[in-house]
Amino acid sequence: MKASIDNFSTASAQYAQFRPDYPLELYHYLYARVKHFDCAWDCGTGNGQVALVLAERFNQVQASDLSAAQIEQAAPHPRIQYSVCRAEQSPFAEQHFDLITVAQALHWFDFGAFYAEVGRVAKPGALLAVWGYGLLSVHPEIDPWIQHFYRSTIGPYWDAERHHIDEAYAQIPFPFSALEQAQFSIHKRWNLEQFIGYLGTWSSVKKYIQQHNEDPVLKLQPQLQAWWPTDQVLDIRFPIFLKTGQV
Template identity: 75%
Template sequence: MKASIDNFSTSSAQYAQFRPDYPTELFEYLYSRVSNFDCAWDCGTGNGQVALTLAERFASVQATDLSANQIANATPHPRVHYGVCRAEASPFSAQQFDLITVAQALHWFDFAAFNQEVKRVAKPGALIAVWGYGLLTINAEIDLLVQQFYTGVIDQYWDAERHHIDEAYANIPFPFAAIEKRTFSIEKHWNLAQLCGYLGTWSSVKKYIQQHGEDPLAALYPQLQKQWPEDAVLSVRFPIFLQTGIV
């Protein structure tokens, strides 16, 4: 079995502060395909962003992550039950869930083992929904700098699994019925410090710092500053790719 990867425990609080959340339209689409709202599982929950939204509709939400630090930084909610476990070996009983979600985490999993676990814990006819988001866009000048940083400066510091994000999960096995693919977008309004805070959550940036003892954002920041109007708040957009299926 493929070993699970935990790239986020050392930056859990930063992750909770800067990682973007997901639009209402995405959740409304999921709810339109769900028949019962008894119990959902948000796998790879991170700081609980998705779980908290699901709790607005579901009677109970199980939210799990490999990282104990991520769970420690998650926001409490009376209907969200947090736990630490591998995605491929959960503690849940068979046929427990009406909806299973994985947001920006599937590429870290052992695909075959996770798909078997989904089939074990999902109710017949339950919905499985997996999604992720690609590289942000702001404007032509800033986008070019971020793209050069992404594909040049830190490219070799990404884990191999990152290519699945660039491919919008097109080559990850998804052995479920009635498969549908949709696209959505995240829009945030950030100042330059918030953008750099988000870039600092990238696992590749963390690995660069570990290997070189310096932050690669230190060189990028003044380049961005030249293209960023002083004290401005700019629109930042992330493309979301979503795939759903019936278990």
């Protein structure tokens, strides 16, 4: 079985503060394709971002993550039970879930082992939804700086699995009855400080700092400030890619 990778325990509080959340339209799209709302599993939940939304609709939500530090940052909810476990080896009962979600995490999993686990714990006809988001866009004058930073400055420091994000999961197998696809985007309004904070959550930035003992984001910041005054709020867009299928 593929070894699990945990890139987020060391900055779980920062991750909880700056990582973008997902539009309600995405959840409504999923709910329209779910047969029952008894129990959902948010696998790779991180700080529970998705689980908290699911708990507004489902009677019970199981939210699991490999990182205990991430789980510690998750907000409690009476209908959410958090647990620390591998995606491929969960403690859940067979045929238990009506919906299984994986947000920005599938590329870290052992695909075959995880899909076998999905088949074990999902109810017949349950919905599996996996999604992620690609590189953000801000402004025509700013985007080239961000792209150069992403691909050249810290490009060599991404884990190999990052290519799945760049390819919008196109090369990840999905052995379920796929449903029609829909397009969604994350929209945020951030000032430069918030954007810099978000860049600091990137695992490649952390690896760069570990190897060079300097923060590459600090070198990028003056270039951004030429087009992004510190007190100005700009519209940020993250493209979402989504795969859904019935188990």
